[in-house]
Amino acid sequence: MKTPGGYRREVIAVGIAVLAFVVLLTFSLARLVEIERNTHASSGEGIIWALSQAQYEIHRLILATTLSRPASAEEISLRFDVVLSRLDLLENGPMAAQLAAAGRASVITRARTALLQLEPLIAGSGPDVARYSARLSRTMGQFLEPLGTIANDLMIANRVAEGERRSSYNASIVQVIVSILGIMVTGGFLIFRLVRSLGDAAAAEAQVRQEKSFLDRVMNASGEGIAAFDRALVCTHWNERMTELLGVSAGERLGRKLPALDPLFDETTLRRVLLGEEVYAVPDAREEGRYLEHLAFPIRHNGSITGGILVLRDVTERHNAQRERQLREVYRDFVTMVSHQFRTPLAVIDSTVHRMMRRGALMDGPEINTRAMTIRGAVSGLSRLMDSTLTAERIDAGQMELRLRETDLMQLLSDIRARFVDLAPERTITLEADGLALLSCDQVLLDQALGNLLGNALKYSPPEKSVSIRISENDRTVSIAVTDYGVGIPVSEQGRVFERFFRASNATTVKGSGIGLYTARQIARLHGGDITVASSPGETTFTMSLPKQMEAR
């Protein structure tokens, strides 16, 4: 909005205005203080009044002793003392100093001396005014004019000083008025700036509020649960979808520490996010049967991490669709395999019966017995296939489900091993386990999957080599490792051995359908587990890992 240069110019302008405001205010205050001090300087009026009073009292004394109408002795005495008091006033304090400054102090001293010289004469004369009247009038009368002159001169000097003082006042007041105008202008400018920046701030706040409400609406419109937390792991945002997914309202979450509230947000994960890591957690089944996938990533602001965002997605549908697809594939493969495997015993039966028909009576008892045993073997193979086929009915469209049952894995593997030993008594198959290895699974499917693994191990290793089965477990999973000591699988092909119909390049001489490992892995995955392979020339291990507790579906 504003260029940096414009902003700097505004700051400078405001700075100058503030400075001018302060300078003008200080200056006008200083001037006002000066005027206030000068107001207290005493004027010269007092001394002019005192001089004229002295002049007047001398006059009254002379008048009181006028021959034609003399006053009483007491009145004369009073007038005498009052004249002295008037002279005394002019001889002391500030007035004496003012007269001395004007060079007129001596007149007063001379007047007092002259009057006091007359005192014995007046006191001695009693009521006989004629004895001193003329002398008093002459002696004191001579001071009347100088007193008037002094008062006159002082009055003019005083007026000049007054005038000067007034004009200096005027100058000061004009300066103060100009300063105040300046203060008004700078003050007005500052107020204008203040009002404008308040307006700007309000507008900016409104914009922020609008953006926030927009963001809230976006967050709430999202089909994903979104929550945010700050560095203290305190929840700062919680959208409506989050409330729907977890059944906890924003009011119960906002402002509280997340890890303490929901095991879904464990502290370790959130701390990792605050360290800058993006965390993805695979779909996790909730109690109510929904699969929630979550993602957490840090929020960065100005290069530092200020918190994190949690995104929760309901992937139940996707999860179910995937699962359904897996089941369907297993079924299809199963059927493929079964039909494939039906042919072999049928062909055996067919050829044996064919030979028996051709040879007819030529066959002796032991030969017939051998042929019949061959047919019976083929039939029993067929019936096993039939059993498998029947179990496969369960994996029919619409009824695809695992029949979970608490299973002793050791027992299951012992049965499978016994079956293979029956078929190939010359092979050594070792079975070892640490622990009890109880788990819930679909026994028929798992039997098939493990049978495939063991069958492969036997098939792709020389008869003199043993095959080992090892069961190990930890808190959550059970692992079954099937190891053979055969040719191994080329490294470049190890990633593809679980693909349907894939057959390793060094195994083409051995009969196989290419669906066994695929089916085994699908079954493991249906159980929430998986199969991995590790192979080198001379040793190959397929490890099936299964969760101990598979949630009921």
Add this chain to the structure above:
Amino acid sequence: MERRHFLKVAAAVAGSALSHPILAQSDRAVLEVSGQLKASRTFTLADLQALGATRLVTSTAWTDGTPEFEGVLARTVIDTLGPIGSDRVTALALNDYRTDIPLSDFHEFDVIFAWSMNGQMLTRRDKGPLWIVYPRDAVPQLREERYENRWVWQLNRLIFP
């Protein structure tokens, strides 16, 4: 007329004021009080001194330095007069000066009727017999013309108008 009567009395008592101005004062009326009172009365210096002496050190607009005054508190004198039908008093001086003083001054400030300055009895040849002295240094607001007008010297009469 009253004044002339007073002067006659004063003259009869004092004899020649010129030869013994100070001696004459102790047994002579120095202050006459009249106006809205139950009764007018006069005070001799001894009467005033009997009301109790107060010392006050203060600068004045008419002297150098800070002289020490001795006198009686104005309100003590006023209190001896009984009920007063006025809120101010007109102070008159021997030199015919006169001014009104609000009685509140005497209650707000320790104003004295001084009879001596720096140990010297005041006479009517300077500021005597009495000088109204305000505590000018103790109370800054008193340092201005309106109050300085009330520093009546050669005080001899109080009239409650």
